[in-house]
């Protein structure tokens with residue numbers, strides 16, 4: 664699966680925060696998206712997943728036998744195509760316990776407005792086994808209660824995205840608010856699944872060690888535009904990235 668955007672811009676009352684001439688995700692196992700605070704990283708992924716309406720541009724998802732224009736689609740329709748995003752900030756879902764949130768992700772409701780009407784489906788053995796495996800790897804204080812801390816909510820959000828069987832998983836700052844060892848465990852799981860061919864992933868992160876250790880290719884965004892893309896080695900050695908981001 665390849666996700667491509669061209670001439671993608673986003674303006675808020677004449678202030679342009681995103682202006683990307685051309686970008687493609689999905690060509691590598693795990694790609695990094697880095698850049699200073701306010702560069703437009705979250706806005707870019709928000710536009711690509713149709714959560715944020717772009718001002719101009721073209722967004723196309725290409726699979727083996729199909730080419731889909733994403734602009735006319737709603738965010739839940741994009742989700743159904745396997746394009747899934749974790750969130751930088753977490754809100755909502757407090758009324759469901761952790762296990763049910765993961766069950767719900769595995770059996771997506773058909774229509775919008777489902778948040779109020781969703782009831783846990785009849786337990787499906789395979790889903791339950793998968794959820795138990797995740798709980799073994801990521802122990803929660805009470806998996807049958809609601810997510811309590813910000814960290815638990817963040818982790819549930821990531822696991823929920825994994826349960827949807829993504830084709831392209833977009834992660835917005837997976838380390839923010841999570842203990843180091845949990846982030847490492849999350850990235851190890853993502854890496855395993857990527858290597859098994861289950862999906863490909865894109866990670867926004869300020870923790871550059873995470874980027875260098877996990878990414879096969881990196882895009883550098885600054886002031887709304889992609890200024891450089893390359894392998895981690897190429898990005899590390901790039902003078903523009905060093906000047907604008909790494910404080911060299």
Ligand SMILES: Nc1ncnc2c1ncn2[C@@H]1O[C@H](COP(=O)(O)OP(=O)(O)O)[C@@H](O)[C@H]1O
Nearest residue numbers: 675680681698699700701702703704705706707
């Ligand atoms: N809803 C909004 N209204 C106005 N400005 C916004 C809005 N959302 C984001 N911005 C601005 O867009 C720019 C890019 O934000 P963002 O995509 O969150 O950056 P990043 O994720 O790289 O830190 C920032 O200057 C931010 O203040």
Ligand SMILES: [Mg+2]
Nearest residue numbers: 704705706751
């Ligand atoms: Mg952001």
